[in-house]
Amino acid sequence: MIKEQGLSVQHVSQTMDIGPTAIRRWLEQYGAEQNGQPGIGKPLTPEQQRIRQLEQENRQLKGDVEIFKKSIGLLCPRIEMSYQLVQQLQKEATSVTQCCRVLSVSRSGYYEAQRRSAKPVLCKASVHLKAAFTASHQSYGSRRLVTAMKNQGIEIGRYKVRSLMRKASLKPVGKRKFIHTTDSKHDLPVAANVLNRQFNPVAPNMAYVSDITYIRTGAGWLYLAIVLDLYARRVVGWAMAPSMPAKLVCDALNMAIQQRRPAPGLIVHSDRGSQYASELYQDLLDEHGFVCSMSRKGNCWDNAVAERFFLNLKMERVWQRQYANHTEARNDVADYIVSFYNCERLNSALGNLPPTVYERKMAVQEPIVVSGIT
Structure with a gap:
């Protein structure tokens, strides 16, 4: 300390009124301790030796850090390189504060x-x-x-x-007011609710739902009947006509039968509309051995999956178009069903997979042999 401040032993002795011999002995002991030796005085305790060792390691680390900082300055003159190093060190659970302090860069x-x-x-x-x-x-x-x-x-x-x-002001299209189209005021026999809201069958062609909706065109109303397989929420049959006879729902079901070849015992659910209670439709079900199921009176939730499909169709396509005639509407609705809904649209009930993709995935994971599907 005396040498570092440029003071002589004689000057310190006179200033502090201490003998020069004692000062020289202290200097000799201090120098020995700096070199890792116990000195000429009283030997160091284990705790003091540990402190001396930590002080020496600390001095060595400071020297290493100085070398590191100088090398960073020479090899990476752009500060962006230091920022990249901070980002990399963060992955090793090193705090940003510590990295910035070591590299002499600001956190901000x-x-x-x-x-x-x-x-x-x-x-x-x-x-x-x-x-x-x-x-x-x-x-x-x-x-x-x-x-x-x-x-x-x-x-x-x-x-x-x-x-x-x-x-970006991206807002999903909104809903419109629902208009009821089901005519259940008839004297035709109705079936029990066999489906009972069991909307998740374990295999294809076990349960279908069917319903009718309307589409506005410049040439008047166009009515759409669909048949949907609940297993993959896939539309397997549809038909369109300017009126709602029983033949409309029969045409939709016939299309599903031709495409899927379902086995007898299939549950086909619908509302209590006169088209579904008609003799023509009931004969078609009996011909193929299908089980008829109908919603309870005034309960739209019993056929919620079909209702939801119609809502999606109108929000995502119909309400964004102005159809000049029936032909234009037919082509656009068929394109929505075949190209978008069945093959591309993500369905949350299927783990955000399109119906056709879901069917292929499940067929690979658990091969199920069903009439018309392998």
Whole structure:
């Protein structure tokens, strides 16, 4: 200490009124301790020796850090390289504060660099998000968009999707007022509710649901009847006509029979409409050995899956179009069913898979031999 401050032993002796011999002995002991020796005085205790060892290791670490800082300055002159190193060290559970302190960079500068680098990624995600939203006919919310983006190889969280949707003003199309079309005021016999809301059969061609809806066109109303297989929520039959005779629902069921070849015992559920209670429709069921099931009076929830399909169809396609005539409406609705709903649209009840994809996946995992399906 005396040498470091440029003081002589004689000067310190006179100033502090201490003998020069004692000062020289202290200096000799201090120098010995600095070199790891116990000194010429009283031997160091184990605790003191441990302290001396830690002090020496601390001095060595400080020297190593100085070398590291100098090497970073020489090899990585751009501060962006230091920011990249901080990001890499974070993966090894090292805090940002510690990394920035060791590398002599500011935390605010690091976070600002992170924000700037994230802009191109978010811009790309926003473009893909708008494309997926448009492809869904403006129907997907944040949950389905997360899955759609993941299918494109873009990992993004739901809350980030919601934020991007707000910035881009992407809002799913809304619902319209429901108009009742079922005519259950008739004297025809009705069937019991055999399905009883069991909407998740374990195999294809075990339970179908059927219903009728209307579509507005410039040439008047066009009525659509569909048959949907509950196993994969797939539309397997449909028919359209400018009126609602019993033949309309029979044509839809015949299309399903031709495509799927279901075995006897299939449950076919519908509402209590006069078309489904008609002799023509009931004879068709009896001919193939199918079990007729009908919703309870005034209870739309008993046929909720078919009702939901019609809502999706209208929100995602019909309400976004103005059909000039029946032919234009027929072609567009058929395109929605075949090209989009059955093959592309993500269905939350199927683990966000389209119906055809779900059927293929389940057929590979658990091969089931059913009439018309392997």
